[in-house]
Amino acid sequence: MEQMNILEIKDLCKTYDSFALKDVSFTLPRGYIMGFVGQNGSGKTTTIRSILGMAKPDSGRISVFGLDAETDSIVIKERLGVVFDSLYLAEHLNIRQIEQQLKPFYKNWDSKEFFRRIEDFDLPDNKRIGDFSKGMKMKLMIAVALSHKAELMILDEPTSGLDPVARDELLDILGEYIEDENRGVLFSTHITADVERIADYVTILHNGKVWYTGTKDDLTESYAVLKGDEKELPDAVKPKLIGFHNYRNGFEALIRTDDLAGLPTSLEYEKASIDEILVYIAKEDKHERHSEHHAV
Amino acid sequence: MKDILNIMRFDFLTAKTTALPIFGVIAVMCNALGLLFSPMMFVYVLMAASFLIVQLQTYAEKYGFHKLYGILPINRKSITRGRFQYIFWTFFAVEIFELIMTKLALVLKLYRILPNQENETMQFVAETFNAESTLNYSLIVGIFVVMCVFFSYMQMMGQIFGQENEMKIVMITLAVITVGALAFFGLDSYDIIPHINVLPDFDAMSLAKRTLWYIGLNAGAFVLNVLFGEITAGKVSVREL
Numbered sequence: 001m002e003q004m005n006i007l008e009i010k011d012l013c014k015t016y017d018s019f020a021l022k023d024v025s026f027t028l029p030r031g032y033i034m035g036f037v038g039q040n041g042s043g044k045t046t047t048i049r050s051i052l053g054m055a056k057p058d059s060g061r062i063s064v065f066g067l068d069a070e071t072d073s074i075v076i077k078e079r080l081g082v083v084f085d086s087l088y089l090a091e092h093l094n095i096r097q098i099e100q101q102l103k104p105f106y107k108n109w110d111s112k113e114f115f116r117r118i119e120d121f122d123l124p125d126n127k128r129i130g131d132f133s134k135g136m137k138m139k140l141m142i143a144v145a146l147s148h149k150a151e152l153m154i155l156d157e158p159t160s161g162l163d164p165v166a167r168d169e170l171l172d173i174l175g176e177y178i179e180d181e182n183r184g185v186l187f188s189t190h191i192t193a194d195v196e197r198i199a200d201y202v203t204i205l206h207n208g209k210v211w212y213t214g215t216k217d218d219l220t221e222s223y224a225v226l227k228g229d230e231k232e233l234p235d236a237v238k239p240k241l242i243g244f245h246n247y248r249n250g251f252e253a254l255i256r257t258d259d260l261a262g263l264p265t266s267l268e269y270e271k272a273s274i275d276e277i278l279v280y281i282a283k284e285d286k287h288e289r290h291s292e293h294h295a296v
Numbered sequence: 297m298k299d300i301l302n303i304m305r306f307d308f309l310t311a312k313t314t315a316l317p318i319f320g321v322i323a324v325m326c327n328a329l330g331l332l333f334s335p336m337m338f339v340y341v342l343m344a345a346s347f348l349i350v351q352l353q354t355y356a357e358k359y360g361f362h363k364l365y366g367i368l369p370i371n372r373k374s375i376t377r378g379r380f381q382y383i384f385w386t387f388f389a390v391e392i393f394e395l396i397m398t399k400l401a402l403v404l405k406l407y408r409i410l411p412n413q414e415n416e417t418m419q420f421v422a423e424t425f426n427a428e429s430t431l432n433y434s435l436i437v438g439i440f441v442v443m444c445v446f447f448s449y450m451q452m453m454g455q456i457f458g459q460e461n462e463m464k465i466v467m468i469t470l471a472v473i474t475v476g477a478l479a480f481f482g483l484d485s486y487d488i489i490p491h492i493n494v495l496p497d498f499d500a501m502s503l504a505k506r507t508l509w510y511i512g513l514n515a516g517a518f519v520l521n522v523l524f525g526e527i528t529a530g531k532v533s534v535r536e537l
Contacts (some may be wrong), residue, residue, distance in 0.1 A: 054366040054537035077369035088364040090310045103310045105368050172401045244398050 005063075006030045006152050006184035007051070012060035014046055019208060021046055024060070026203045026213040031181035033174060035195030035216070036188040037274065038205035039282060044188040047205070050080065051186075064094050064152060078107060081145020083155040087137050091130030095123060095140065106148035114147035121173075135166025142173055153177060155187035159194050167191075171198050193276040202274065206281050216274075223277055226255045228267035237263065243280030254280035299370050303378025304385065307352050315351035319344050323390075329395055332410065334424040335401040335432040338394040339439045349447050350381055357459050360472040362537050363394050372533040376455065380525030383447050384518055391440040391514075395433060402427045430498040430506060437510045438495075444517040454525040 005027045012024040017203045021043045028034045036044050049055035051062055062069035064076045089098055097116055104111040118125055121139040125130070129140060138158050145153055153174070159167045174185055175198055189195060195202060195216065203213040212219055226241065230251045238244070241253035254272055263269075272280070322344040330337035355361070365375045377521050424432070455467040483489045498506050 043366060049366075052366055054363070057536075074369045074371065077367065080367075082364065082367045084367075086360065088360045088367070089363075090359055092313060092355070093310070093391075097309060098311065101306050102368075103372060104305060278445070 004029060006065060007034075007052070008061075008063040009047070010060075010061045010063075012047065012062065013058045014049060014050060014055060015058055016046075019043070019046070021057075021208045022048075024205070024208070024209055024210050025103030026210060028184050028186055028201060030184055031178065031184040032097075032200040033178055033198050034185070034201040034203060034207070035192075035199035035274075036186055037095040037190060037192060037278065039278065040190060042205040044205055046208075048186075048188060051154065052077075052080075056189050074236055078148070079151045081142070081148070081153040083138060083145065083153065083158050085143040085157040085160060087129065089129060089140075090105075092128055094127055095125040095129060098140070098144075102144060103147075106176055108149045110149070114143055114200065117143035117146050133166070135162050135169065138162070138166070138221060139173070140172055143175075146177070151183050152199060153183070153185045153187075155185070157189055158187060159189055159191050167194065174198055190278075192278060195274055197266050204274075204278065204281070204286075207285065211281060212277075219274065219277070222257055223254055223272040224260060224269040225252060225272045225276055225280070226260075226263075226267055226269045227252050228264075232264050232266050234263070243283030245283055280290055288293060300371070300378045300381055301375035303375055308348075308386075309381060310355050311348050311352040312449050318342055319347045322347075330397060331404065331406045333407065333421055335398045336424060336435060338401075338432070339435050341394055342387065342390050342436065342439045342476045345368045345386055346443060346447065348386050349371050353451075353454070353459065354383070360465045366537040373529040376529035376532055380448055380451060380521055380528070383451060384444055384521040387440055387444045387447070388514070391436060393434050398432045398436060401425065402432070415530050428499075430501075433506075433510070434495075435497050437513050440519045441513050445520050448521040448524045455528045501517045 005029040009027070010025050012021055014021040019041065024043065026034075036047070038044050046055055050057050051064065051069055053069060065079060067076055069076060090101070093101070099111065099114055103111060103114075109185070112232055117124070118140075121136075123136055123139060123143070123144060129137065132140065142153075157173075159170060162170065171194060172186070177183060178185055187194075187199075199216050201214065202216045202219050204211040204219075228250050230246055233251070237255070237259060240259045241255055244251060244253040254277060260269060323341045326337045326340045326344070330341075365372065366374075368388065402425055405425050407418070407425060410421075412418055413422075448467070450462070450465065453469075454462055457465065480489075484491055496509065498509065501509070
């Protein structure tokens, strides 16, 4: 029986000298796309490297397709497609030579499917891949993933540095890929517009911790941006505000929609975008650090 | 085993497009010169085979292959073992080919088609085609052992301590070998240590015994290659990528 969750991470901890992942837990059900967002340095890439066995977690459990990521890593990688922000392939070779190199590693490799995808993606098969644009390189990696019938696609910042047309194409490809309900996509990005467009689930990492994980709709419905005059703000609400900032014309802060009840009508609020949520989390962080600094 | 073969194939395909043409040109030239003027030229083909290794190393560093190895469904130790086996079998294939070329050169004696057979230079050329001498074969086996062990050692040091330290590693290694050799020959010349023949007299041996020696030297190079590979795999496979 197929596992309900294609990816499960439980209490993942990993400490480096200047950074730590703390109890990261989230799950991605089959048939969905998860946007993995957070500021640069929030721990997205470390989490992905841990899933791939490229970083060794201090504690916690990672399960992919119901298999243990540490002990079953080879079986998992057979069924996994990975797209990094760089190729890590021999860029002096052309697509045909790359295909020759990679196919022996995968039991399910389908050369016909590979070249069909290459044709669909309009990639020249006789040109050095080093001469490809970034968008073309991303498409090549996706073609590689599709050719060994990857069930889970993990993409680390695939759209950063892409022009809007290439980004749009890439998101369309992912949308088409997920039409098969047995598949899943985890893609890390700090371009939240991409997440808004195609993700079903969102996990927000902040300072190495999961700040939110759940459906995208729940996230955007759970938070609002509150604006108005600070004098109108009841004292009981102030501690519930996230990223409070006072401007010349009034304050702005993020607030849970549950906490909006009973607020004066003079205060305005609107649904928060994922981008705004990230910005207010960062502001809250700065504010806390500022307060701690003054307390010292 | 299949994983190791896949990595060797991967490495060969990486180096092939740029290194193989250079190696091919040098090999054709040296083999032609070797057939006509001296079988000793064949050892340069073995040296030129190092292009196939150096070029691979350059690309692996340049394109961050260590990350790719993190994606591929393959055991990390197999990746390292594959690289070491690639080094051994590249040199070994060239060694066998050049031993055959040597035999061919000594049988054909193509120098005889050259003009001015009587002059002094041609007399010298003719001597290098002396079928009685085992020097040509021994040189090829000797150079093979040196190249194979040196490149395996460098691969080990480079992977463990970082390719950026390669020049330092080369200098330290050469210094240690030079000091060791000078000390050995110095002590030997003053009869402080008993005289040891580093290499046996191959000319005095029977063909069977000489062949056994050559097989032994090849096996020794292989054992060192595997040993360096295992040490490297043990160290490198636990590292994060």
